[in-house]
Amino acid sequence: MGTVKLTERELCPPKSFRLVTMKECMPWLGCKEISNEVTVLGKIGEGNLKTVYLATWRDYTVAYSNLTNVRHFISSFQHDVEMLRKLQYSSHVVTLVGSCNTTFLTELHRLGSTNNIETIFKRRDFSKLNNVRTRFNLSLSFVEAIHFLHNSPIGTLVICDSQDLKKTLSQYLVTEDFNLVANDLDSLREVNSKEKLFIRCRQRQLRPGFVSPEELWPFENETFDGSRLPYYDEKTDIWKILNVVNYLLGNVNGSDVVRSHLFKVHQQCQDRDPKQRPNAKVVLDEYKRVRNLLFP
Missing domain, CATH: 1.10.510.10 (Transferase(Phosphotransferase) domain 1)
Known part of the structure; x- marks a missing residue:
């Protein structure tokens, strides 16, 4: 996976992300990276649409969201991911780390909602x-x-x-x-x-x-x-x-x-x-x- 050098406060290029302590932008994680590099820890939240877990990717802690009910909420979940993808590059939207099918990863904000x-x-x-x-x-x-x-x-x-x-x-x-x-x-x-x-x-x-x-x-x-x-x-x-x-x-x-x-x-x-x-x-x-x- 390639990286992009980043100057302070500069936003990442399309389809890439940077967590707070990262010096470089990385491409969004896909199915392969999520399967091989992400470790799911404990559950930290649950709603009608998704269950959220604490997870680690490399040395970073992230929020791992998994669709709760595929049968009833798949379209809402897909809309959530689509909006996350399209609304990145703004400090007013949570940072997307990656996605795969019924899972997506975002930056973890420990203080919660x-x-x-x-x-x-x-x-x-x-x-x-x-x-x-x-x-x-x-x-x-x-x-x-x-x-x-x-x-x-x-x-x-x-x-x-x-x-x-x-x-x-x-x-x-x-x-x-x-x-x-x-x-x-x-x-x-x-x-x-x-x-x-x-x-x-x-x-x-x-x-x-x-x-x-x-x-x-x-x-x-x-x-x-x-x-x-x-x-x-x-x-x-x-x-x-x-x-x-x-x-x-x-x-x-x-x-x-x-x-x-x-x-x-x-x-x-x-x-x-x-x-x-x-x-x-x-x-x-x-x-x-x-x-x-x-x-x-």
């Missing part, structure tokens, strides 16, 4: 980082990930697995330098308002509170029928930013000051009319303005 953030901050080695600066940077990183997905090289993408706060947070991993990377990409769907390409993530009744108004059953006095739910676009993600960021900011000293500076843009994000909500770039620009003001 974002819904563990309070537990992470309670750990002795991270308690000093439990401050408003770190929490704001996590929030900014989340908005940056949304902005990337909405402006990705393959179109405007929405993560459909976002029907509640816990599920939304579980789609992202916390890196060791306390940024977020999108990890579960099997539910990504493309939208294009100009081309009238809209989505309907699920055909079941959702409770109000976290999801956007357009995801709810609009006919109050009629029997629910999933086939009559409205279609929508990426502005559904914009609505959810407030609730995610409120959670990430927590209740540390200074978090309410940040909230006050973000109040106006968050109010705009939760306009009941999706067309009146700002796009991800407008939101990101406002977050950067607040960062420069409060954390120069």
